[in-house]
Amino acid sequence: MALQLYDSWTRSLRPFTPISGDTVGMYCCGPTVYDYAHIGNLRSYVFEDLLRRTLAWHGYAVRHVVNITDVGHLVSDGDDGEDKMEKGSRRSGESAWDIAARYSRAFQDDWAALNLLPPALWCRASEHIDAQIADVATMAERGYVYRTADGLYFDTARQPDYGYLARLDRSGLAAGARVAMGGKRSATDFALWKFSPPGIKRQMEWDSPWGRGFPGWHIECSAMAARHLGTWFDIHCGGEDHVAVHHSNEIAQHQACHGNRLANFWLHGAFLTLGEDKMSKSAGDFLRLQTLVDAGHEPLAYRYLCLTAHYRSPLAFDWDALAGAASALQRLRDAVQRWPQGGTADAATLAAFGAEIGDDLNLPRALAVAWRLVRGELADDTKRATLLAMDAVLGLDLAAWQPQAAPPDIVALAAARQQARADKRWADADALRTRIEAAGWQLEDGADRPRLTRRARAGH
Numbered sequence: 046m047a048l049q050l051y052d053s054w055t056r057s058l059r060p061f062t063p064i065s066g067d068t069v070g071m072y073c074c075g076p077t078v079y080d081y082a083h084i085g086n087l088r089s090y091v092f093e094d095l096l097r098r099t100l101a102w103h104g105y106a107v108r109h110v111v112n113i114t115d116v117g118h119l120v121s122d123g124d125d126g127e128d129k130m131e132k133g134s135r136r137s138g139e140s141a142w143d144i145a146a147r148y149s150r151a152f153q154d155d156w157a158a159l160n161l162l163p164p165a166l167w168c169r170a171s172e173h174i175d176a177q178i179a180d181v182a183t184m185a186e187r188g189y190v191y192r193t194a195d196g197l198y199f200d201t202a203r204q205p206d207y208g209y210l211a212r213l214d215r216s217g218l219a220a221g222a223r224v225a226m227g228g229k230r231s232a233t234d235f236a237l238w239k240f241s242p243p244g245i246k247r248q249m250e251w252d253s254p255w256g257r258g259f260p261g262w263h264i265e266c267s268a269m270a271a272r273h274l275g276t277w278f279d280i281h282c283g284g285e286d287h288v289a290v291h292h293s294n295e296i297a298q299h300q301a302c303h304g305n306r307l308a309n310f311w312l313h314g315a316f317l318t319l320g321e322d323k324m325s326k327s328a329g330d331f332l333r334l335q336t337l338v339d340a341g342h343e344p345l346a347y348r349y350l351c352l353t354a355h356y357r358s359p360l361a362f363d364w365d366a367l368a369g370a371a372s373a374l375q376r377l378r379d380a381v382q383r384w385p386q387g388g389t390a391d392a393a394t395l396a397a398f399g400a401e402i403g404d405d406l407n408l409p410r411a412l413a414v415a416w417r418l419v420r421g422e423l424a425d426d427t428k429r430a431t432l433l434a435m436d437a438v439l440g441l442d443l444a445a446w447q448p449q450a451a452p453p454d455i456v457a458l459a460a461a462r463q464q465a466r467a468d469k470r471w472a473d474a475d476a477l478r479t480r481i482e483a484a485g486w487q488l489e490d491g492a493d494r495p496r497l498t499r500r501a502r503a504g505h
């Protein structure tokens with residue numbers, strides 16, 4: 046079973062094999078925990094979970110490391126402006142540490158609700174200050190670092206292939222640079238260590254050989270990834286917005302310290318968009334997973350929606366599409382409930398499914414294989430076993446789903462409607478059905494008694 050993945054470094058599909066043995070090291074850039082994650086951020090983590098499950102399908106053990114950025118991510122990529130954590134603290138009046146704890150928990154709750162497999166390790170920037178200082182010291186010894194009034198900066202002019210990941214045109218950039226330069230020598234130079242501003246007590250700050258302060262955002266990821274996965278590991282992931290700055294800078298740092306590009310494969314997920322634009326916290330207009338839940342949708346319906354687009358294609362969020370995903374998910378669950386246990390998975394269908402996911406995680410086509418199975422002619426117990434085997438990758442938790450029993454007030458409405466029908470009070474019966482449906486339940490008249498099922502809600 047072949048697996049090929051699109052590597053942003055070569056900008057091509059490459060056959061995947063682990064660097065050594067059957068274990069894959071995988072590092073994913075995690076959230077900056079100054080606010081709730083939005084469903085755009087979560088799309089990236091769903092993609093990474095699908096990658097992880099696909100690797101497992103191919104028989105690999107995956108060491109999945111995800112960081113939590115709790116210090117050093119500034120509001121601007123130009124290395125000026127406030128730390129997002131300190132800004133969040135000012136906004137809410139809580140300490141930066143309390144904010145980090147609260148939003149980390151909220152993020153991990155979203156993670157579990159989307160049935161994302163728990164990583165082998167969550168690592169926090171604030172708990173790896175020594176590793177970051179050690180890497181900056183190595184870069185300084187090798188002449189990659191200069192000092193300005195507000196911090197230490199990486200000298201990108203020292204690296205002829207700086208920005209290769211983004212195919213950066215450095216000459217064009219220098220001519221057209223409009224970013225705030227501060228004391229920087231070049232627009233592409235970036236902070237490795239920032240000094241605490243004079244006279245202002247930061248909540249998160251540490252001593253370093255260069256003065257009290259805090260690490261830049263990019264150094265946390267290259268330092269923690271190398272520490273937990275080794276200085277040359279298999280796959281590094283993130284959203285596509287990280288290509289130009291964050292990942293280019295991780296690579297620059299790591300190359301200065303260890304002479305390679307950190308990971309053999311670099312994979313990037315495309316955006317979830319809202320209207321024309323990337324869904325973005327910074328832009329203020331964003332939906333949380335809880336927003337979807339408040340509108341009557343399950344988190345797994347959002348997961349299903351993510352499966353319908355290839356991870357390298359943008360996905361435009363749409364409430365009708367989410368409702369469609371919810372009802373498709375429900376049809377799969379109902380099928381699993383209906384079909385008898387005890388069958389054996391169909392090898393040909395699994396091979397077809399495996400070929401699609403092995404082709405750079407083509408989940409839309411893999412889902413089509415699942416639907417051909419559902420509508421096809423195989424025995425029902427075979428279908429059940431096959432679909433559940435595929436769910437190891439789809440992650441829809443189909444085996445665990447149980448129909449929800451209707452609460453007593455809905456059962457009472459259904460009984461009253463039965464009585465109205467028996468009495469031929471048709472208008473009353475219709476009104477009772479409307480009330481049942483408005484409460485989120487669907488009523489089907491069965492042979493003996495009506496069946497109540499939870500409705501996937503349409504629209505917002």
Ligand SMILES: Nc1ncnc2c1ncn2[C@@H]1O[C@H](COP(=O)(O)OP(=O)(O)OP(=O)(O)O)[C@@H](O)[C@H]1O
Nearest residue numbers: 076077085086089283284316317323324325326327
């Ligand atoms: N609209 C989006 N669609 C898909 N992935 C996204 C989107 N926005 C951000 N990401 C990804 O989410 C992950 C977490 O990003 P991070 O927490 O740094 O976001 P942020 O910079 O705080 O938020 P924002 O970019 O919305 O202001 C990263 O991998 C990032 O690339």
Ligand SMILES: [Zn+2]
Nearest residue numbers: 074075266291
């Ligand atoms: Zn990162």
